[in-house]
Amino acid sequence: MYVVLIILTIICSILLICVVLVQKSKGGGLSSSFAGSNQIMGVRRTNSFIEKLTWSLAGAICVLAVLCTFAMPKAIVGSSRVNAPAATEQTVPGDFNTPAPAVVEAPATEVPAPAEAPAETPAETPAE
Secondary structure, eight states: OHHHHHHHHHHHHHHHHHHHHHSOOTTOTGGGGOHHHHHHHOHHHHHHHHHHHHHHHHHHHHHHHHHHHHHOOOOOSSOOSSOOOOTTSOOSOOOOOOOOOOOOOOOOOOOOOOOOOOOOOOOOOOOO
16 A cells, blocks of 8 residues: 555656646746647636646645555564674673772961061151
8 A cells, every 4th residue: 555655646746747847937838839738728727727737736745645654564673783782791780889089188288478578667758
């Protein structure tokens, strides 16, 4: 069922590409080469038919995409291309209950007092 929906989606997308190429654009598009069909069906009918066909094909592609989502086959769990890690990598758990290293206190050193500045003497003023 899934393959049928994918094939229908591809057919609708190819038809949509063809219909869009046939539509009249600013430059005339490929529809200018089909002048005979415009005379038979009339210009208005051809343009409305192509527009309806475009919207119909776009809607069909959307519906088929949703249906493909529901019809997708389920993933196979048993077969994996990724190799499982070897079971012998870590057989013995590590000992994480080790005691913390003892803290050794450094001997206290006295901080030298800042050097005292010489006492300030009043500046000598010149005698008048």
